[in-house]
Amino acid sequence: MNPNPDSIDPNNYFEFYNLPVSFQIDEAQLKKKFYAFSKEYHPDFHANESQEKQDEILELSTINNKAYKVLSDPLKRIEYILELHDMIAEGDKYTLPQEFLMDMMDVNEALMDMEFDPDPSRLMTISSEIDQLEASLFDELKQLTDEFDAKTNSDPNSILVTIKDIWYRQKYLMRIRTSMNKFRG
Numbered sequence: 001m002n003p004n005p006d007s008i009d010p011n012n013y014f015e016f017y018n019l020p021v022s023f024q025i026d027e028a029q030l031k032k033k034f035y036a037f038s039k040e041y042h043p044d045f046h047a048n049e050s051q052e053k054q055d056e057i058l059e060l061s062t063i064n065n066k067a068y069k070v071l072s073d074p075l076k077r078i079e080y081i082l083e084l085h086d087m088i089a090e091g092d093k094y095t096l097p098q099e100f101l102m103d104m105m106d107v108n109e110a111l112m113d114m115e116f117d118p119d120p121s122r123l124m125t126i127s128s129e130i131d132q133l134e135a136s137l138f139d140e141l142k143q144l145t146d147e148f149d150a151k152t153n154s155d156p157n158s159i160l161v162t163i164k165d166i167w168y169r170q171k172y173l174m175r176i177r178t179s180m181n182k183f184r185g
Helices: 027-040 051-071 074-084 098-116 120-150 156-181
Strands: none
Touching: 027 051, 051 074, 074 156, 098 120, 098 156, 120 156
16 A cells, blocks of 8 residues: 555654554565655656656655665664654653663773773773673563564553663663774774
8 A cells, every 4th residue: 555645644654654663574575665665756757747746756755765764774763663652852861770871981991991001802801791781682672672562561651661771772882882993993
C-alpha cells in the first residue's frame, strides 16, 4: 500500500512504510518498500506533471530517503523510536547514573594520563573494559527491545526509559572510543 501524501505524517517513517513500530524490523521488507518508492517517487518520472504534483513527488522522495536512512541503521532506529515516544529531543540534557559516571571518570583519567605517558598495554586494558561494558549494554538492550517488540509488557514506557538510559550510555562509550583512537595513531 503506497502512502497517501495527505495522510502521511512526514515524521513517522514506520507509518510511511506501513511497518509496525519495532526495534527489530524486517530489513528485506524495508529495502523492498524503499526501492519501490524510490522508483515510484523519482522526480524524473514526473517531469511532465504540474508543479504542485512535482513538489509532492519531491517531498515523498525526500521522506523515502530519510526514512530508509534512519530505519535501516539500528542505532538511528533506536534514537528515532525514542523520539517518536517523546523520550528524547534535540538539546536534551540527560543525566547518566552516578555509578556509570564514576566508572567513566576512571577511564577518562587513565586516557588523560596516557597523553603524557603513552602506555599501549594500559590502552588495551581500557579497550577491553569498554568492550565488556558495551557487550553487557548490548545484551540488556537486546532483551529490552525484544520485550518492547513483543508487546507483552503492560507498561512499554518503562521499557523505553531503560532503553533511553542504555542509548545515552552507548553514546558516551562511543565518545570514549573516539578518544582512545587518537592513541592508536
